[in-house]
Amino acid sequence: MPKLIKNGRVVSDDWQIVTLAEGETAANAVVPPGRVLVPLAVWQARREKLAGRADTGELGVWLNGSEGPEALADNAARFAVIGIDFPKFTDGRGYSTATLLRTRYGYSGELRAIGDVLRDQFNYLTRCGFDALQPRAGRYTDEQLEAATASLADFTVPYQASVTHPQPLFRRVARGIPPQVKS
Amino acid sequence: MYRYDDYDQQLLDERVVQFRDQMRRHLAGELSDDEFRPLRLQNGLYIQRHAPMFRISVPYGHLASRQLRKLAHLARTYDRGYAHFTTRTNVQFNWSPLEAIPDMLGELATVQMHANQTSGNDIRNITADAFAGVAADEIVDPRPWAEILRQWATYNPEFAYLPRKFKIALNGATEDRVVVRIYDIGLDLKRDADGNIGFRVLVGGGLGRTPILGEEIASFVPWQHLVTYCESILRVYNRYGRRDNVWKARIKILVKALGAEEFARQVEEEWAHVKDGPNTLTEEEVQRVAAHFVDPDYETLPERNALYEAQLADSKPFAAWVKRNVRAHKVPGYASVTLSLKKTGVAPGDISAEQMDFVADWADRFSFGEARMTHEQNVVLADVKLSDLHTLWQLARDAGLATPNIGLLTDIICCPGGDFCSLANAKSIPIAQAIQQRFDDLDYLYDIGDIDINISGCMNACGHHHVGNIGILGVDKNGEEWYQVTIGGEQGNATALGKVIGPSFARAQMADVVEKLIETYIEYRHEDERFVDTVHRLGIEPFKQRVYGGEVQKQRKVAHA
DSSP states (O other), X not given: OOEEEXXXXXXXXXXXXXXXXXXXXXXXXXXXXXXXXXXXXHHHHSHHHHHHHHHTTOEEEEEOTTOOGGGTGGGGXXXXXXXXXXXXXXXXXXXXXXXXXXXXXXXXXXEEEEESOOGGGHHHHHHTTOOEEEEOTTSSOHHHHHHHGGGGGSOSSXXXXXXXXXXXXXXXXXXXXXXXXXX | OOOOOHHHHHHHHHHHHHHHHHHHHHHTTSSOHHHHHHHHHTTTEEEOSSSEEEEEEOGGGEEEHHHHHHHHHHHHHTSSSEEEEOTTSEEEESSOOGGGHHHHHHHHHTTTOBOTTSSSSXXXXXXXXXXXXXOTTBSSOOHHHHHHHXXXXXXXXXXXXXXXXXOEEEEOBSSOSSOGGGSSEEEEEEEOTTOOEEEEEEEOOBOTTSOBOOEEEEEEEEGGGHHHHHHHHHHHHHHHSOOSOGGGOSHHHHHHXXXXXXXXXXXXXXXXXXXXXXXXXXXXXHHHHHGGGOOOOOOOOOSOOHHHHHHHHHOHXXXXXXXXXXXXXXXXXXXXXXXOSOOTTSOTTEEEHHHHHHHHHHHHHHSTTEEEEOTTSOEEEEEEEGGGHHHHHHHHHHTTXXXXXXXXXXXXXXXXXXXXXXXXXXXXXXXXXHHHHXXXXXXXXXXXXXXXXXXXXSTTOTTOGGGSSEEXXXXXXXXXXEEEEEESOBOGGGOBOOEEOSSOXXXXXXXXXXXXXXXXXXXXXXXXXXXXXXXXXHOSHHHHHHHHHXXXXXXXXXXXX
C-alpha cells in the first residue's frame, strides 16, 4: 500500500487517484470500487451516480492546477477527501486554492496535495491547509519520506496569518521593542 | 533602523538550518538541479557565468555599520574582496563558492541579515526612498510600512511559488525617488484631509522585455488595510497570472490583458472577503514597528555653520563635492551625504571590503551607525553634521568614494552584464567605463548637468535602461554584442520610458554615440534645460540625425572612394 504523510506522520493509504486514460472522457471513465479520488470533471459529469459513494465517505474529488475552489463551493463539505494537484512543484496556484477551501469555503475534511509534491514545500503546504501530503509514487523511499517529516517544522513562528496560524504573529504574541543594538 | 526581536531571529536561524539541509541533500544527489533551483534562488544563490553569485537582501536599503563590516568580512573570507550594490538595494558577491553559501547565510544571520527571496518567483526585497526619515519633502516615512510588508512577505506560504518575481516599492515623499511606476506594486503614501495615512496603489509596472508603467488601481487604501489589500492583489495574481510563458508571466501582462479597471474590480472582490480579517493592521503593531524608526539623537544646532562655510569658500573641490553629493536635511545643522560608487575605472556599484569597512567607520563616527543603499547604486550617510562634512570629504576622497558626480553623466546605473551574469547578452561595465573615460572633464560634466545614463546587459533590465535619460541595452545579434540606445526615459514623478533612436551599435562606437547625443543637446538646449527636457521638447529626430547622419555619409564616401 502506498504511503503518504497525514497529520505529520507517515501512514499507509488505500485511496486510489483516478486519472483519465487516453480515450477516456469524464462521462465514460472507469471509476473502480473502493476509496477513490476522481477528477473534478468526472464528478461534475456523473454527480447523480457518484453522490451516494461520496456520502458514505468512499469518494473524493481532485482539482487540477487551473480548477479553483469555486468549482466545489457548496459541495466541498460532502467529500471526505479533496485533492489538489501540483502539475509542477513550482506551480503555486494550489496554495491559494487550499487557503480558500479552508478559510472561505469552510472545508474541514482531508485536504491532500498530490502530483509534484516535494518535501521542501511541506511546511508551506501545511500552513495553507493541507493535512495530507502525497509525493509522486517513487519520489521518496520510505526512509526518505520518514526523514522528510522534519521539513514540516521548517518554520515554527511564521509572521503572517495562514490556515495553521489564523492570526498573524503580531496578534498571537506581545512583541516588545528590543533595545538599540550597539554597532 | 529595524532591530530583530527573538521571533525575527528564530525565523532567520530556522532558514539557515533549512537551507543547509537543502544544500546537503543537493550535494548528496537527493535534490536534482531542477528541484534545487527554486530553493537556492529563494536564498539568493545563482549559478553564474564564472561561479555562483550570491545576492543578499538589504530591506529598503538600510545597513547598520556592523552589517557593513560583516559584508566586508564575507567579501574577504569567501569572495574576492569586493561586493556589488544593485538597483534593488541588494548586495551581490560574484565569486562565492557553492558549498560556502550555508556558512555565509549563517554569518549573515548573526547580524540580522539574509538572502531571503532576493531571487525566485516570490515577493522580492522591498525598496523605499534612500532619504526616508530625513528628506524635507517627506509626507509619511515609508520605512515602518516597508518593514510591515517585509514581515508579511517573508516565507509567506501562499505566495512562495508565484508565476514570476514580484517587486514592491514604497514612496512617502513629494518627489518620487523610488520610481514607483516601474514596480509590480508601487505604493505612494499619502495623508487624507484629516491627516490619516493611506496608500495610492499602482500595479503592473515593470521593465524587462515588455516595459510598462504601473497604473493606479486604488487612490487611497487606509493604512489598516495595507496588508489585506496587497494580499488580495497577490492572490488574484497567483491564481490568474499566466504560467505558460515565462515572458508573459509578470503581473503587468495580467493587468494589461484584463485592463486596469477590471483587474481593480477583481482585487476589490477578493478584498471584500479579507478586509478586516486577521491581517488587518492594528495601531499597536504599527506603533511597535514605527518605534524602530524614530529620529536619532540629533543635536540642537544652528542652521548655519561658520567653519563649514569657510571651508566651502576655501576649497573648490570640496564645494563641488558638496554641490553634487550633499543634500539638505530636515534637521538644522545636518546634511545627507551620498558617497559615490561611480569612480571612473571601477565598475559602477562595486565596493571593496576595505571601502565597506571605511563606510562602516564613518557611519559610526558621523551618522549614528547607519548607512543606506540607493537604487542608483550609491551609498548614503543620511545624518551628518555640517561641521563634519569637510573631514568626511577628506576621508572619502582618500578612499575613492568622493567622486563629485551624483546625478551627473558619469553617475551611471549599470548591471554587472556579461562580465558576470549568465543571463546577459552583452557586457555593460566596459560601456560604462568607456563613457566615464570619454567624459573625464568635471567642468564639462557640470555644464551638461543632471542626466541619467542607465545600462543593462540584457532584456531583464536590471540596469533600468528604459527609464534612463539615455538608456543602453546590450543585445545579441548572431553571437555578437550590440547596443541599442533609447533616449527620453525618466525616473521620478515624470517617470517615462525612453524611445529607441535606431539600429544598434558596436561596443567601440558607444562613447562616440553618447558624445554626439550630448553635443546635440548642448547645441539645442534652452538655458537651464535638462537633457531629458530638450529631448521631450524636440523629439528624438535631431539626436538621431546627429548620431546616424554622419555615419551614413562616411560610409557613402568610403563606398565612392
